[in-house]
Amino acid sequence: MERVVVVRLPTTYGEFRAVGYLDRRTGIEQVALVHGEVSGERTLTRVHSECLTGDVFASTHCECGDQLSAALRAIVAAGSGILVYLQGHEGRGIGLLAKLRAMRLQEEGLDTVEANIALGLPVDAREYRVAAEILKDLGVRSVRLLSNNPRKRAALVRHDVAVAEQVPLLMEPRAENIRYLRAKRERLDHDLPHLDGIPGLS
Numbered sequence: 001m002e003r004v005v006v007v008r009l010p011t012t013y014g015e016f017r018a019v020g021y022l023d024r025r026t027g028i029e030q031v032a033l034v035h036g037e038v039s040g041e042r043t044l045t046r047v048h049s050e051c052l053t054g055d056v057f058a059s060t061h062c063e064c065g066d067q068l069s070a071a072l073r074a075i076v077a078a079g080s081g082i083l084v085y086l087q088g089h090e091g092r093g094i095g096l097l098a099k100l101r102a103m104r105l106q107e108e109g110l111d112t113v114e115a116n117i118a119l120g121l122p123v124d125a126r127e128y129r130v131a132a133e134i135l136k137d138l139g140v141r142s143v144r145l146l147s148n149n150p151r152k153r154a155a156l157v158r159h160d161v162a163v164a165e166q167v168p169l170l171m172e173p174r175a176e177n178i179r180y181l182r183a184k185r186e187r188l189d190h191d192l193p194h195l196d197g198i199p200g201l202s
Contacts, residue, residue, distance in 0.1 A: 001030075001133040009033065013069075014076035016083075019138065023130055028088045032134050033072070036080030042164045044081035045143035046071035047131045047152060049089035052096055053103075061103060062180060063171040070169060071146050082138060084131045092116070093125030111183035124188065128152065132159030148190045170194045 002022045009018040016033040023030060048055075048071065054064030068083075075081030091099025094116060102115035116123050135143065135156075142162035145153055146169045153163045173181055173195065184190040 001130065001137065003137055011072070013072040019134075021130075021134055021137075026088070028130075030087055030130055030134065031085050032138065033075075033083040033085070034138065035075050035082075038080050038082055038138060038140065040139050040141045043135075043140045043143050044075055044078045044146065044167070045135065045140070046075070046081075046083045046146040046169070047128065047156070048083055048085050049092070049126060050085065050087045052090060053099070060174045060176040061106075062177055066171040067169050070171065074146060074167075074169075082135065082140065084134050086126075086128075086131060089126050092123070093127070094119075094121045106180070111187065112180055113183055113187040124151070128155040129159055132156055132161045135161050148184075148192055150189055150191065166191075173198060 002024055003019060004022050005020040007018050009016045014035060016035050019032045019034060021030040021032070048068055049064070051062060051064035053059040054062045055068050058065050071083055075083060090096050091102065094102070098119060098121055101119060102112065105115035105118055106112060110118060113123050140161065142164045143156070144165040144167050145156065145163050146167045147153065148169055150166070153166050156163055168191065170192065178198065181192060181195060185192040185195060
């Protein structure tokens, strides 16, 4: 992982430093947004998987765009932190076109896990080595991880980034993503206690 450039990045959330990386093993370009002075321990961190439909087009099929915005706001409110934005993670690692095909199958009644399987694709092909290498390059040894996904936490620990705390990042469910969120909880082990009590989800 090669650090290529650091540049000031003012945003509507606050001011960040954009740290650009090149993964020489894959050729994929990556970026981390750093706010404030981050310390080595207990750095508030979001490891965010690329999601064009949610992050850019504000799709309500998922909660990705809402989580991205909430994470950036939380980092600024805390005074410091890092958001690692992982390209190559589109559709839990299957790519944009495959994700769109999976979404079409979900419209026909499959859940997000069943759709990937029906396409002959992995349920979750994401890999977090890159995120761990970026965090280590930024001097981070342990994180307070903004995530509902215990598998993400376990992956960072496997790559020698300690997770001091997992901080929930719970978004208000929408009519369009309730089935998706239920599948994430029931099939992918996400911690989503805010779904309790919603009709059809408890």
